[in-house]
Amino acid sequence: MATYFLKRLALALVTLWILSLIVFFAGQVLPGDPGRAILGNLAAQSSVRALDHQLGVDRPLLTQYWSWLSGLVRGDFGQSYQFRAPVRPFLGAALVNSLKLAALAFIVVVPLGIFGGVVAALTVGRGTDRIISVTGLSAATVPEFVSGIVVIVIFGVWLKVLPVSASAGTGASVASQLDHLILPVIPLVFVLFGYIARMARAGTIEALDSDYARTATLKGLKRSVVIRRHVLRNALLPTITVIATQTGYLIGGLVVVETLFNYQGIGNLIYKAALAKDFPMLEAGVLIIGVVYLVATLMADVLYTVLNPRLRLGISG
């Protein structure tokens, strides 16, 4: 067990390091000179050069990468070009906002997705199953801004029952904050529902087909008892892993949803940093998303192992 987790942790660290390389060098491909981007076209070449020197972007690439990486390890995310201030406080505040949105989406979608998947599995091959499966697949591939526009038009413009902006303003009550988050959550739920339902369906079908489910049925248990006590327990295990890996997709969706609903989260922060060519902010934001994803995956692995008696006791197969 312990060796397994250490191995997983080491692999995650290697992945994180490769990720930092990708993010850093993708940032270097960006055309244009940061000093020029900040000072504008009219600034003198000498002041651009002076600012580049001050920002440290005139040093060799490897030196820059090293100082960036060692800064990150110490918790120093660098200075934002657009705000001329440390990146960290911006990231922190945005991350908290995004987590609120993401948590609400998960609270809605996890039970819904599992329920949909189990219902589909119990009616496998029949109409209900096909409807749930095709709807789930379609909802997962309709871009968030498309479903976002549809719900804005219906609930915000036609019915006028819900606010179309996600920000309730500072000091708003929890109820008002929730009210503003209802519409933004819907596109995220749409995208995630398909994945979770698909996994729950596959897991349930496999468990229904198993020897222990057959034994339970043959010894005379009612179908509902077989499903509740024997099938679901085993079926939902793989679903947990999927839910964790969906964190990454969820955050990808946040970029779009937060832009559409003008919500000050990490996605919006990255988007605005990209528009402003604010590399330190962009790189730090993208890396944070990678870290969140890797931590979620690692936690899913741990949870999976803890919940699975075969793995917990080290019995193979």
Add this chain to the structure above:
Amino acid sequence: MTNIAAPPAAGVAVARAERSGDLTPWRLLLRRPTFLAGAAILLFWVACAAFGRSIAPHDPLAQQLLATNSAPSGAHWFGTDQLGRDAFSRVIVGVRDILLISSLATVLGTVLGTALGLIMGYLGGVADILVGRIVEAVLALPLVIVAFLFVVALGPSPLVITIVVGFVFTPLIARTVRSAVLVESQLDYLSSARLLGEKSPYIMAVEILPNVVPTILVEFTVRLGYAIFTVATLSFLGFGVQPPTPDWGSDIAHNYVTLGAGYWWMTLFPALAIASLVIAINLVTDSIEQVLAS
């Protein structure tokens, strides 16, 4: 379309289909209403992509400054936008770039991913571990963000978007192909091929590849849906097809500020167009999967 459906005929599917009453996968597909519905919508959009300019009732770029922001009517079925351009014509013509870019990107990703997957799955060893780590690192980021990062870096042009989306999909497709190849590697015909002294590239291309074609076909259609997702999203974020070229994503991005004023038609119709395209592809994908699995 026949060509797309034909390859699995070489594999397992046809043997099964013949047993179940002399039906080729193609004919099985044609019997499925979901496939027919999906294919019909898809054909409609392909026709619009090819002949959009002649089908559209108005010039999608013509501005009528006296008829801006007008609601849907007999003259303008989907209304007009902030510059008085006909929204219906823009939806009809706007399918071309997104469909072309997404298809080319998916082809690129499938070709590269298949090659990589064959190498990883068949040769294994250091190549497998090394590529596996890189794949994992890329997958740690939401695809939209990776694509976004590179398109921002390289500048939005149809070529850049195609290449970036194709590259981003490569590891995903490679992973799927790799697992299919691993299953094949266990089978006897590969040991025979090796004993016959066939070279690895020959074995990969001639022995394994035809047997993993059904997997690749399903993966291709699934990825096509995601390619449209990604390309549309990039457009919406302002890093896709550039104005004034009609494009669903960028039209929504430019008009959604007017939702506050109640002008819903400029954004709702392109949004529904994207949804219909994606759903059509999913109906086709699901039918192909069902037929191959039956």
